[in-house]
Amino acid sequence: MFRKAEPEIQLKTSAEIEKMRAAGQIVARTLDELRAAVRPGISTLDLDTIAERSIRAAGAVPSFKGYHGFTGSICASVNEEVVHGIPSAERVLADGDLISIDCGAILDGWHGDSAITVAVGDPSEDDRRLMEVCEEAMWQGIAQLRPGNRLGDIGYAIDGHMRSQGRYGNVQEYGGHGIGTEMHMEPHVLNHGKRGRGLELVEGMCLAIEPMANLGTRHVLQLDDGWTVVTRDSKRSAHFEHTVAITAEGPRVLTARTENRDKIAAMGLPDPGF
Template identity: 60%
Template sequence: MFKRRRPAVQIKTAEQVELMRAAGLLVGRTLELLRASVRPGISTLDLDTVAEQHIRDHGGVPSFKGYHGFTGTICASVNEEIVHGIPNGGKVLRDGDVISIDCGAIVEGWHGDAAVTVPVGEITPELRTLLDVTETSLWHGLAAGRAGARMTDMSHAIETYVRSQGPYGIVEGYGGHGIGTEMHMDPLIPNHGAPGHGPVLEPGMCFAVEPMVNLGTKDTVELDDGWTVVTGDGRYSAHFEHTFAVTPDGPRVLTALDEGREWFAKLGITASA
């Protein structure tokens, strides 16, 4: 009987991590531009156009466009749509909506990948709390991504924080992943589970961590378009993501403009220098 080997995790050199930082900065700045562009009356296709123009104007290539036939530069998922929403000129944002914008870019062959969920106009306090809980859970997951930890330590940190905040649905079957010369690489990083499992984290490993949290059930349905994933009960969802590198000094968040220092300071954690 043969023991099944875990897939190898790509290790980057310091120079390669810097190239990933360039891709990550481009993604981070694109998301800031998109966040500022979100308003009632704009379509998800309008946002997609803004993203593609910005990425290409700054020397990058959209990661998502053409990926397994996907037609957009961003995934634009509105309200009950969790992930992989296809940009559409007929999908116009309204006051009170929330939109998850997932964006990826390639610079010199290296990928960055991140997502934010943005309120459209005024949203309810319940939705505001959902966004806050999901984003904070992301940072708890990132903070657990230290050299010597195990992969599911990040999963457990995300789940533990979300469970402490209320009866939210943590999406299963979708999650974070390795990233580098490809957008999606081994391993898959779930947003739930026991700690202490999976590969030991080593400097030079890079991962995208991305919790998806629903107001109601964790159940999901994939629509007939073959991409869009929605909540099983029609209630709203939130999604946040960052790409980070494991370093000897702590996690370095490659898609955050400040590399995560502000958020890690809130959590009482020292980020990588």
Template identity: 60%
Template sequence: MRRRRRHGIQVKTAEQVELMRAAGLLVGETLEMLREAVKPGITTMDLDVLAEQHIRDHGGVPSFKGYHGFPATICTSVNEEIVHGIPSADRELRDGDVLSIDCGAIVAGWHGDSAITVPVGEITPEEARLLEVTEASLWRGLAAGTAGARLTDMSHAIESHIRSQGSYGIVEGYGGHGIGTRMHMDPLIPNHGEPGHGPVLEPGMCFAVEPMVNLGTKDTLELADGWTVVTGDGRRSAHFEHTFAVTEDGPRVLTALDEGREWFTKLGIVKAGK
């Protein structure tokens, strides 16, 4: 069936959303497997090997590997690394590290994209709070992704929650995006901004929402590898992401194992996907 576009945004049929759910579920299951594997002594390359094997064994293709030359299946960003960290056999995780894992998979031509940030062993209360605030801001943004809302309503929901929780650096220049037959599609979804701007959200539109939050300032630097983005002040960062579909019944989170029901119930949303 021909794919439609509104405002330059790909609009999926119900059948196409189901294909995206298959890709999203594979990504979600891969990330949960990796979460359990994270421990002091494991290398980021060990995690990458596990991810690729799991995706391919379950009928998927890694989205990231070869994307504009990226050499790995997942991004592994440690401590002050915000996004796009490259897995390495020389990067052994240590107790007290904070690790962001970003993962994408393609199933039947459709993409899923999601990220989690996990502690390695024991982390400080300040760092644990950073993870909590960042993840909660993601779900606030997802909850704002309802039919009839405007694109920046999601941006504003993310920023408002983070600002209400303390003094954090909200990363600029990187953000969420449309997703479907390609991993990165229009539009860009900033993690800050005023509500009520941008296209009206319609059922069948799919987006990846991904706040990145720093303990210090919002300033960033890109390393010489051309990929890894780090905090400008060397303090730690967190990154969470989910792919979701706009539906008549509310946002359906395609990369969450339960499609978002637990988190949406916490936020007081009765209808959360199918």
């Protein structure tokens, strides 16, 4: 009987985690700029231009631009688009839209990766709840990033929260990932799983935790552009992500934004160092 080999995981020193935090804070500030810029009439390409300018002004490089041929500095996914939406001058935001913005930056060879979903104008109650449920699912997953826990504990927490909140589709074809000197590294982090199963989490791991929640079913498909992922039933989706380091003191959120300060304190997580 053959035993499946464990993936090789990049472990970071405290000094390397600080370098990742510096990259993560560039991403955080860029997302703050993008949130402030979201309004009716702005195109997703306009937002992409803002992001690239912000990242490069900080001395970093956009992680996404040129990645396997991707043309944008951000992924801009609107309404039924789940992830990997390509920025376009033709995609102009309108009042009532939802946009998920995924952003990454490389600084001195280290990556930061984070995503938010933003309402254009005042969200409907359904959209507001969708965003709340998805973001809280992310925090529930982050809370599991402690030495001695298992990879399955993360997915179990994310999926359990979504299930407890009603009929939300938890996208299973895409998930989180290891991150460090590359944007996507081992291990793959499922947004569903079994408690106590899978790879043991150890100090020095850095993971991107990123649930995607749909208002309808969990099922998705990829468009012919080879990138954009949409819900099969055309219902709306939300996406949130943070890059997190596993430390002896607990999960340290390296892409934390100022608006996350109270949440991090309430959860008793280590100070990310704003």
